[in-house]
Amino acid sequence: MPAxxxxxxxxxxxxxxxxxxxxELMRRICARAWTTGEALPSEDxxxxxxxxxxxxxxxxxxxxxxxxxIERIHGRGTFVTRAFExxxxxxxxxxxxxxxxxLPQAATLKIQVRxxxxxxxxxxxxxxxxxxxxxxxTRSLGGVVLLSEHIYLPHQKFAKLETYLRENxxxxxxxxxxxxxxxxxxxxxxxxxxxPLPDIDASLFKQPQNALxxxxxxxxxxxxGLPIEWRVSYVTTDQFKYVVEMR
Amino acid sequence: MPAxxxxxxxxxxxxxxxxxxxxELMRRICARAWTTGEALPSEDxxxxxxxxxxxxxxxxxxxxxxxxxIERIHGRGTFVTRAFExxxxxxxxxxxxxxxxxLPQAATLKIQVRxxxxxxxxxxxxxxxxxxxxxxxTRSLGGVVLLSEHIYLPHQKFAKLETYLRENxxxxxxxxxxxxxxxxxxxxxxxxxxxPLPDIDASLFKQPQNALxxxxxxxxxxxxGLPIEWRVSYVTTDQFKYVVEMR
DNA sequence: GAGTGGTCTAGACCACTCA
DNA sequence: GAGTGGTCTAGACCACTCA
Numbered sequence: 001m002p003a004x005x006x007x008x009x010x011x012x013x014x015x016x017x018x019x020x021x022x023x024e025l026m027r028r029i030c031a032r033a034w035t036t037g038e039a040l041p042s043e044d045x046x047x048x049x050x051x052x053x054x055x056x057x058x059x060x061x062x063x064x065x066x067x068x069x070i071e072r073i074h075g076r077g078t079f080v081t082r083a084f085e086x087x088x089x090x091x092x093x094x095x096x097x098x099x100x101x102x103l104p105q106a107a108t109l110k111i112q113v114r115x116x117x118x119x120x121x122x123x124x125x126x127x128x129x130x131x132x133x134x135x136x137x138t139r140s141l142g143g144v145v146l147l148s149e150h151i152y153l154p155h156q157k158f159a160k161l162e163t164y165l166r167e168n169x170x171x172x173x174x175x176x177x178x179x180x181x182x183x184x185x186x187x188x189x190x191x192x193x194x195x196p197l198p199d200i201d202a203s204l205f206k207q208p209q210n211a212l213x214x215x216x217x218x219x220x221x222x223x224x225g226l227p228i229e230w231r232v233s234y235v236t237t238d239q240f241k242y243v244v245e246m247r
Numbered sequence: 248m249p250a251x252x253x254x255x256x257x258x259x260x261x262x263x264x265x266x267x268x269x270x271e272l273m274r275r276i277c278a279r280a281w282t283t284g285e286a287l288p289s290e291d292x293x294x295x296x297x298x299x300x301x302x303x304x305x306x307x308x309x310x311x312x313x314x315x316x317i318e319r320i321h322g323r324g325t326f327v328t329r330a331f332e333x334x335x336x337x338x339x340x341x342x343x344x345x346x347x348x349x350l351p352q353a354a355t356l357k358i359q360v361r362x363x364x365x366x367x368x369x370x371x372x373x374x375x376x377x378x379x380x381x382x383x384x385t386r387s388l389g390g391v392v393l394l395s396e397h398i399y400l401p402h403q404k405f406a407k408l409e410t411y412l413r414e415n416x417x418x419x420x421x422x423x424x425x426x427x428x429x430x431x432x433x434x435x436x437x438x439x440x441x442x443p444l445p446d447i448d449a450s451l452f453k454q455p456q457n458a459l460x461x462x463x464x465x466x467x468x469x470x471x472g473l474p475i476e477w478r479v480s481y482v483t484t485d486q487f488k489y490v491v492e493m494r
Numbered sequence: 495g496a497g498t499g500g501t502c503t504a505g506a507c508c509a510c511t512c513a
Numbered sequence: 514g515a516g517t518g519g520t521c522t523a524g525a526c527c528a529c530t531c532a
């Protein structure tokens with residue numbers, strides 16, 4: 001046990017202890033007190049640190065497990081959930097063409113630091129002078145473009161991503177957000193509609209101008225509810241397949 | 248306390264007590280031991296009945312709360328969740344036209360007991376001789392049809408629904424499944440794609456033959472994982488809007 | 495065998511609801 | 514004030530992991 005003279009700082013004292021402890025642990029996880037995949041101190045140690053019974057500490061842990069922040073493995077320990085696993089559920093856009101075994105190949109067509117367009121500014125809650133990192137990515141299978149993604153990220157938080165992407169082309173971005181920029185995603189919302197394809201996307205899909213496509217607008221937030229990414233993707237109508245499971 | 252000489256029957260003895268108790272309570276809820284909205288016995292009484300400590304009983308209850316089976320209200324009691332609330336999350340198909348305040352009007356165009364088509368037979372896990380109850384419903388706003396729903400239900404379980412719907416036209420079916428047929432829905436999956444509208448639907452939408460529409464295929468299951476409903480809905484592409492929130 | 499999390503107990507005390 | 518669920522304790526014992 002570290003010689004910690006100060007008792008652990010706890011949040012709002014009106015909350016029950018187990019929620020104060022959850023908040024404090026959450027704060028430490030977000031502050032990267034433990035790296036993704038590293039074990040937290042044991043129940044006994046944390047209970048001693050917070051001066052509560054093990055039962056109360058377990059209750060705090062239980063909430064964090066429900067929220068997908070940590071994972072507990074019997075006999076081994078308690079671990080911070082990898083962002084990759086936490087957002088696995090987000091990757092449920094399938095493609096009619098795509099064989100289940102083959103992963104579509106990702107390509108980054110554009111990486112730009114830009115002034116923030118008004119639409120993205122609203123979604124990301126940015127001031128007009130703040131810049132964004134804009135990415136244009138595609139997913140293809142056998143040379144056929146299946147998905148065209150326009151991604152808007154607050155440049156301040158994602159400055160490191162720019163240089164990283166100029167040297168690497170990872171198939172999935174979310175794990176990179178975590179490992180390179182220390183950004184953990186916790187919530188997302190998709191909004192689907194059918195629209196004429198923008199010209200750039202239509203030509204990528206080799207579709208005539210104004211051909212219909214499905215537009216998928218995704219907004220993602222971190223644990224504190226701050227918007228982290230705004231993404232507008234297009235698929236051709238014949239390639240579109242989207243599966244949602246509820247409960 | 249009822250003079251119950253037999254101790255409560257519990258399931259698989261290899262499971263921890265709290266899971267055995269959850270299973271038994273689940274069984275009673277499904278068997279309609281308490282009607283929707285009725286209070287279960289208190290923690291103390293159930294703990295006594297199952298001969299466990301209150302803590303263990305609370306743990307069993309906790310799982311049922313997580314599963315959305317029951318709701319606990321501090322100071323009042325524990326209640327079986329209304330199917331209506333449990334499936335509220337399923338009603339997230341919006342319509343571009345629809346003002347948020349106005350509820351689209353439901354109309355039932357067809358109610359038929361039919362031989363089961365092969366597609367529905369697979370989805371509902373029925374034998375070839377078993378019949379289905381087929382419903383064709385529309386949702387409209389200001390005389391404009393927004394959604395056309397083709398619903399396939401196992402006739403055996405939904406026999407009462409047929410007569411009910413010939414006399415009533417409820418805006419939502421799921422609460423009726425519960426109150427009239429005693430069927431509780433617990434899981435659902437949607438699969439979206441873009442297809443040419445079937446002729447019947449195209450004419451309802453006043454669209455030309457083979458116009459594109461969005462097809463929403465929904466499969467619903469009860470608590471035991473048995474398929475309960477198979478539903479194929481169509482929306483015109485310009486009316487389509489679908490929102491999913493994750494986590 | 496040392497260390498971890500999982501189950502379970504038997505109680506105390508508190509907060510909320512409703513008559 | 515009687516009845517309900519919510520928080521918390523201090524312990525016992527068990528099951529799993531890993532060296």
